[in-house]
Amino acid sequence: MEYLPNILFVALLVVAIGYFARNVKKLRRNILLGKQVDVSQNKGQRWKNMVMIALGQQKMVVRPIAGLLHIVVYVGFVIINIEVLEIVIDGVFGTHRVFAGLGAPYDVLIGSFEVLALLVIVTVVAFWVRRNVIKLKRFFKPEMQGWPKKDGNLILYIELILMGLFLTMNAADQQLQQMGAEHYVQAGAFPVSSHIAPLLDGMSQQALIVLERSAWWLHIAGILFFLNYLYYSKHLHILLAFPNTYYGKLEPQGQFRNLEAVTNEVKLMMDPDVDPFAAPAEDATEPGKFGASDVQDLNWVQLLNAYTCTECGRCTSECPANQTGKKLSPRKIMMDTRDRLEEVGRNMDANNGVFQEDGKQLLDDYITREELWACTTCNACVEACPVSIDPLAIIMDMRQYLVMEQSAAPSELNNMMGNVENNGAPWPFNQMDRLNWAKES
Template sequence: MQYLGQVLFLLLLVAGFGFFIKNIKKLIRNIKLGRDINRSDNPKERWRNMIRVALGQSKMVKRPIPAILHIFVYAGFVIINIEMLEIIVDGLFGTHRAFKFLGGTYDVLIGIFEILAFLVIFGVVVFWIRRNIIKLKRFNQPEMEGWAKRDANNIIYIESVLMCFFLIMNAADYYLQTQNYGHYVQAGSFPISGFIAPLFEGMNNETVAFVDRFAWWAHIIGVMFFMNYLYYSKHLHIFLAFPNTYFANLKPQGEFNNLESVKNEVKLMMDPNADPFAAPAEAQGEPEKFGAQDVMDLNWVQLLNAYSCTECGRCTSSCPQNTTGKKLSPRKIMMSTRDRLEDVSKILDANGGKFVDDGKTLLNDYITAEELWACNTCNACVEECPIDISPLSIIMDMRRFLVMEQSAAPIELNNMMQNIENNGAPWQYNQMDRLNWKDEN
């Protein structure tokens, strides 16, 4: 029985990290379903972009109040979990505050952790009020009903509970230190939990020690649960914001990329020695698609974007089309892409890694043509995203499929393209009249 706690702790770590690694492998597999794209160019600029945007959160500060609150939660939650190193050592070896040998440095660290824990609680409470009491418009769009809303609140509740357990654990520990009880020697500084400790006055030391152990176990179990919950949550961006900003598009936002499939077709047409009936070699018997109909037609960076989206709604709140009542919501584009990707993932899991057609596609079943054609390609959503996600790239690839594969462009666009073909200009007039403007006063 002496080592029962250590054995249980080891089993908890193995189960927690084992399930986490399993989900990470599934995540990587799903992202790799996308088409290949080269984002290995200009590594120095990519590192700078990642440090500036993901670590430095440079785009968050455009909205100062949520930026400050987010820094409280982000920095606090990350830095506090440094103490997980000590918890792991204590859990595996049966020690208590194993890093207390650091002396004054340890006191400073614990004090910082406590202040940050309080700021985390403050931040998430304000976030909860903004979502559920004030009900800010960008958090109450149609796509945020159901699971999306519950998930956002779940994160707030989990983070609050974890920080509370951390402070209760420290408060009980601090109280027992003052009582010179057992192995609770003087270690640490407790600027926040020191105000909680007097609540234990009148309890016997054994009860307070039980509270300490309960809070300690609850904290580590909560961290393991939260770590594995992330895969199913919008908070996956905690990990993915860094690779997402590293692999972001560094070209000017207005630059339109050429489709490789179109270039291959043009090369084939211009090659006098080519067989006009031969399919491109890379198509392996199947003609290449122009644009994207399903998630497998998107590139892997776009799929990474979908998993990285934190559903903050800054893109949608900045979208002029959404503001004027159009159906388009850039956030919904990303959420729908992730939903489809997860449905495809379930099909792969159920069929030994092989995709079996379920009769659905990203286009029409998850994202409608009305949404796609509502976009005016202004790039406001891309500019506003705190981690460089590009809903516009997905919109444009799906539009390409509609136009080039299904000839399903809106009548206004079809008229324009017909005029260009017939008249050499978007307007409907005779080519003989093209230079009439020079005779006008």
């Protein structure tokens, strides 16, 4: 019986880590359903982007209030979880505050953890007020109804409970230290929980031990639950923001990716030595499908983008099409891509890892043509994203499919492309008259 708590803790740890590894494996499989893309160039710039944007929160502070609040939660999350290392060691080996031997540095650590925990609580309350009392417009767009709204609030509740349990655990621990309870060595500084401790006056030593142990178990169990909940939450960006910023787009915002098959064809057309009537070479490969109609047609970086989306809505609030009442929401583009990718993943899980046609696709079933053609390709959404997500890349690939596979461009665009083909200009004028405007100046 003496080692029963240690056995239970190890069992909890193994189950939680095993389930997390399962989710990571599934996540990796889903992302790699996308097409290969070369992201091996400019490694120095990529590392810099990851350090500045993901670690340094460079783009968060563009909006100072929200940025500052987010940094508090982010730093609190990273630093306070250093404390988890001590909890894990204590849980496995049956020790209590195993790092207490560090002396004064340990006091500084625990004290800073407590201050950060309090700041996280204050910040989480502020975030909750912004979402549910002030009701910022970007949190109440159509795509944020239902689960996305519940998920955002649930994360706040979890963080609030975890920080509350941490401070309660410390307050009870401090009382037990003062009582000279066995195993509760004099260690740590408690600048915040010391104000909670008076509420525990009058409790017996046994009751305090029960309270401290209960808060300890619930705190670590809550952290392990949160770790596994990430896969189902918008907070997956806590982990994916780092690879996503590393693999983010490095080209100028206005530079679009050319299709290799089309580029090669244009080069042949411009080569005066090529016979336009020659038969294709025997080893010539088919260009394949142009653009994207489903998630498997996108590249894996775009699918990584979809899983990294924080659902903050900065992209949508900056989108001029959305601001003028159009149906397009860049945030919804990313959420729809992720939802379809998850649906494809569940299909594969149910069919021994092989995707079975389900009569659905990203185009039309998730993202409408009206949304795609509302985009002005201004890159405002790309510039606004705090973790280097590129909704425009997905929009453009789906547009390419509509134009090159289905000839389903809007009539205005078809007219323009017809004029370019026939007249060498977007306007319906004879090529001989193209420069007449210059004579009028």
